[in-house]
Amino acid sequence: MSHAVSPLAPQTYPDMPAIAGVRLTTAEAGIRYKGRTDVLYVALDEGTQVAGVFTRSRCPSAPVDWCRENLSGGAARALVVNSGNANAFTGLKGRDAVRLTAEIAAEAAGCRPGEVFLASTGVIGEPLDATKFRGVLADCAGRARPEGWQDAARAIMTTDTFPKVATRRVRLGDAEVVINGIAKGAGMIAPDMATMLSFVFTDAAIAAPVLQELLTSGTEKSFNCVTVDGDTSTSDTLLLFATGKAGGPAISRADDPALEPFRAALNDLLIELAQLVARDGEGARKLLTVEVTGAESDRSAHRIAMSIANSPLVKTAAAGEDANWGRVVMAVGKAGEPADRDRLAISFGDVRVAVQGARDPDYSEAAASAVMKKDEITVKVDIGLGDGTARVWTCDLTKAYVEINGDYRS
Amino acid sequence: MSHAVSPLAPQTYPDMPAIAGVRLTTAEAGIRYKGRTDVLYVALDEGTQVAGVFTRSRCPSAPVDWCRENLSGGAARALVVNSGNANAFTGLKGRDAVRLTAEIAAEAAGCRPGEVFLASTGVIGEPLDATKFRGVLADCAGRARPEGWQDAARAIMTTDTFPKVATRRVRLGDAEVVINGIAKGAGMIAPDMATMLSFVFTDAAIAAPVLQELLTSGTEKSFNCVTVDGDTSTSDTLLLFATGKAGGPAISRADDPALEPFRAALNDLLIELAQLVARDGEGARKLLTVEVTGAESDRSAHRIAMSIANSPLVKTAAAGEDANWGRVVMAVGKAGEPADRDRLAISFGDVRVAVQGARDPDYSEAAASAVMKKDEITVKVDIGLGDGTARVWTCDLTKAYVEINGDYRS
Numbered sequence: 176m177s178h179a180v181s182p183l184a185p186q187t188y189p190d191m192p193a194i195a196g197v198r199l200t201t202a203e204a205g206i207r208y209k210g211r212t213d214v215l216y217v218a219l220d221e222g223t224q225v226a227g228v229f230t231r232s233r234c235p236s237a238p239v240d241w242c243r244e245n246l247s248g249g250a251a252r253a254l255v256v257n258s259g260n261a262n263a264f265t266g267l268k269g270r271d272a273v274r275l276t277a278e279i280a281a282e283a284a285g286c287r288p289g290e291v292f293l294a295s296t297g298v299i300g301e302p303l304d305a306t307k308f309r310g311v312l313a314d315c316a317g318r319a320r321p322e323g324w325q326d327a328a329r330a331i332m333t334t335d336t337f338p339k340v341a342t343r344r345v346r347l348g349d350a351e352v353v354i355n356g357i358a359k360g361a362g363m364i365a366p367d368m369a370t371m372l373s374f375v376f377t378d379a380a381i382a383a384p385v386l387q388e389l390l391t392s393g394t395e396k397s398f399n400c401v402t403v404d405g406d407t408s409t410s411d412t413l414l415l416f417a418t419g420k421a422g423g424p425a426i427s428r429a430d431d432p433a434l435e436p437f438r439a440a441l442n443d444l445l446i447e448l449a450q451l452v453a454r455d456g457e458g459a460r461k462l463l464t465v466e467v468t469g470a471e472s473d474r475s476a477h478r479i480a481m482s483i484a485n486s487p488l489v490k491t492a493a494a495g496e497d498a499n500w501g502r503v504v505m506a507v508g509k510a511g512e513p514a515d516r517d518r519l520a521i522s523f524g525d526v527r528v529a530v531q532g533a534r535d536p537d538y539s540e541a542a543a544s545a546v547m548k549k550d551e552i553t554v555k556v557d558i559g560l561g562d563g564t565a566r567v568w569t570c571d572l573t574k575a576y577v578e579i580n581g582d583y584r585s
Numbered sequence: 586m587s588h589a590v591s592p593l594a595p596q597t598y599p600d601m602p603a604i605a606g607v608r609l610t611t612a613e614a615g616i617r618y619k620g621r622t623d624v625l626y627v628a629l630d631e632g633t634q635v636a637g638v639f640t641r642s643r644c645p646s647a648p649v650d651w652c653r654e655n656l657s658g659g660a661a662r663a664l665v666v667n668s669g670n671a672n673a674f675t676g677l678k679g680r681d682a683v684r685l686t687a688e689i690a691a692e693a694a695g696c697r698p699g700e701v702f703l704a705s706t707g708v709i710g711e712p713l714d715a716t717k718f719r720g721v722l723a724d725c726a727g728r729a730r731p732e733g734w735q736d737a738a739r740a741i742m743t744t745d746t747f748p749k750v751a752t753r754r755v756r757l758g759d760a761e762v763v764i765n766g767i768a769k770g771a772g773m774i775a776p777d778m779a780t781m782l783s784f785v786f787t788d789a790a791i792a793a794p795v796l797q798e799l800l801t802s803g804t805e806k807s808f809n810c811v812t813v814d815g816d817t818s819t820s821d822t823l824l825l826f827a828t829g830k831a832g833g834p835a836i837s838r839a840d841d842p843a844l845e846p847f848r849a850a851l852n853d854l855l856i857e858l859a860q861l862v863a864r865d866g867e868g869a870r871k872l873l874t875v876e877v878t879g880a881e882s883d884r885s886a887h888r889i890a891m892s893i894a895n896s897p898l899v900k901t902a903a904a905g906e907d908a909n910w911g912r913v914v915m916a917v918g919k920a921g922e923p924a925d926r927d928r929l930a931i932s933f934g935d936v937r938v939a940v941q942g943a944r945d946p947d948y949s950e951a952a953a954s955a956v957m958k959k960d961e962i963t964v965k966v967d968i969g970l971g972d973g974t975a976r977v978w979t980c981d982l983t984k985a986y987v988e989i990n991g992d993y994r995s
């Protein structure tokens with residue numbers, strides 16, 4: 176199954192610098208796909224700290240359970256990610272497969288299994304044959320090198336049409352540090368965690384509890400603000416690794432003022448990765464940014480924005496380049512949040528189409544249609560009740576989404 | 586815009602008997618469509634009692650506001666329904682249009698405007714020119730007759746591909762009474778109220794407060810258990826009218842034992858109408874019945890069932906005839922309700938595909954695929970925690986849904 180690259184893919188990819196203490200490589204383990212890489216192996220130097228955010232699904236995958244359990248140790252030495260099989264809803268076999276994979280990787284990396292972090296993406300419900308990792312991971316450990324970030328992003332793709340990478344360089348105290356992130360995700364994307372999978376690495380020296388605070392709060396305005404189809408994966412995993420190789424004492428307090436530039440750069444990178452996921456939404460032809468203002472609270476604004484972003488009727492209207500603001504009203508109404516029909520104002524881009532509960536007196540179908548023909552459309556809704564704001568991203572709903580998901584397993 | 590009749594449409598339509606005290610007719614007011622009826626007028630004899638259930642949208646249409654206000658009177662003499670324009674999000678103009686329509690109808694029916702009930706369905710946000718009803722409704726009042734139920738159901742269609750009617754005959758005390766119902770709805774269908782529009786009539790003598798109790802509780806297991814796309818209309822309206830012409834004293838208490846057969850027949854009719862809506866879901870090729878058992882409560886079971894029924898990935902899998910139970914697990918997981926992955930059991934029809942958190946040891950892809958090829962598929966999920974059950978209906982998600990909704994306004 177191959178699909179044309181999303182028209183919303185970035186025109187250029189950033190050069191991804193090396194990160195001291197991180198070496199990576201990919202392999203073909205033949206888990207499901209033929210003729211493409213399906214394993215990512217990342218070696219992390221001793222002393223690497225780790226934090227994670229996971230799916231809120233009540234039926235998480237075996238690798239998610241594994242990562243959650245081992246996160247308390249705060250230390251990581253290896254990351255193994257495979258595509259093609261999610262090892263989700265595989266019962267006892269799934270737990271056994273996770274343990275065996277960790278043991279094989281630990282032997283290759285020379286560490287404890289509890290220092291190995293795992294993620295799997297692909298079909299749910301099929302047992303994963305972890306014996307396929309034997310040999311492959313030992314070979315990976317020998318080959319791992321500081322370069323190859325795009326290849327890494329490519330190895331973890333499923334229905335993605337382009338690899339997703341982002342990088343930032345920022346000062347942390349006396350040191351200049353680097354943050355690199357990769358992500359995959361195209362469908363089954365919804366909060367809360369909208370990631371599917373994303374892995375972020377830095378050479379900054381930051382203790383695990385501080386990393387966790389940074390990651391949890393950064394997720395709120397990034398991966399938890401993106402949706403493709405409202406469906407939440409069993410496997411969503413976002414991990415942040417800090418090797419500390421940039422030098423300097425480890426930041427041990429989340430309120431350390433020296434951390435602020437790093438926090439801003441990390442948040443920015445997380446937003447970029449989340450947007451890349453929306454840009455590669457299955458069948459996507461348009462990127463929709465939904466901005467809600469004037470809600471009773473930020474939380475209320477977020478719920479209204481998500482109601483709009485998840486509405487099949489809003490998303491099909493976007494696919495049809497139809498400035499159908501009536502459906503936006505519908506989506507506001509069904510959110511269940513405080514709203515007063517007669518105070519609503521709605522714009523597509525800079526064209527206000529509705530105000531005070533009715534069509535804008537100056538409404539121009541031609542101007543609104545011109546906005547809808549663009550690749551990127553901002554839907555702005557002012558609720559007119561308070562100061563709450565939110566911004567989320569999604570894509571349109573096209574026939575290609577149905578096509579991709581109607582024959583995923585076949 | 587015309588679409589082929591849904592393959593899930595009933596093979597035959599019931600003969601709809603006359604109901605004493607109810608006369609109806611249709612007309613072409615030219616509101617939006619050309620060459621088809623777009624107005625339903627129903628004359629109700631003096632003494633008719635009425636109850637209603639409406640959309641829970643925070644941005645309801647002007648007709649919904651009107652009906653809610655006038656329901657407290659409990660008395661109805663006329664119903665006017667138009668298709669083509671929902672008169673929703675039309676601000677002050679919408680309120681004026683509703684008032685003018687009611688005044689025109691009241692003059693035609695010889696009653697007060699507050700005894701006129703109104704519903705509109707179609708495009709949102711376009712002002713409705715109520716002056717088009719002048720002449721039309723007076724003419725309708727002269728032509729109304731006891732027959733023509735299918736024509737009535739046809740006049741209120743929008744993207745529906747077939748008219749929806751149902752009838753029951755049942756004893757109520759000494760009398761034999763009739764219940765007739767019509768419905769429309771194909772998209773923007775979700776609880777709570779999944780109706781779009783439905784109108785039910787009986788010649789039983791039942792006081793308005795009792796009617797209201799019957800309707801509210803009957804809705805829970807019928808219209809609130811059907812979803813097409815998870816989008817809730819601003820206009821959903823379900824009205825129940827009782828003329829009392831079948832004779833006998835009016836039932837004045839909801840716990841009157843004589844009422845039980847009537848309640849059962851009404852509930853059955855409401856379920857039939859709700860199913861007809863799912864059968865005509867936009868682009869539908871398959872009717873999905875989702876049955877959840879073993880949840881912690883009925884309420885929890887309902888939420889899980891709705892999470893499955895609203896999942897784009899479950900619905901596209903059904904369209905692709907793919908027994909993708911992994912997506913059912915995903916939808917259970919994202920419902921946020923108590924669930925234990927390792928106790929889940931899932932069947933498609935009578936074929937159990939998963940048990941105790943993993944693929945059924947006896948799983949047969951061929952048997953599961955055979956089920957998926959059918960027009961009607963039951964998805965059964967046992968949560969394994971308690972006694973809570975729920976049953977809801979939906980349809981598959983096809984390219985035709987995207988097509989229909991990608992060019993609705995154009």
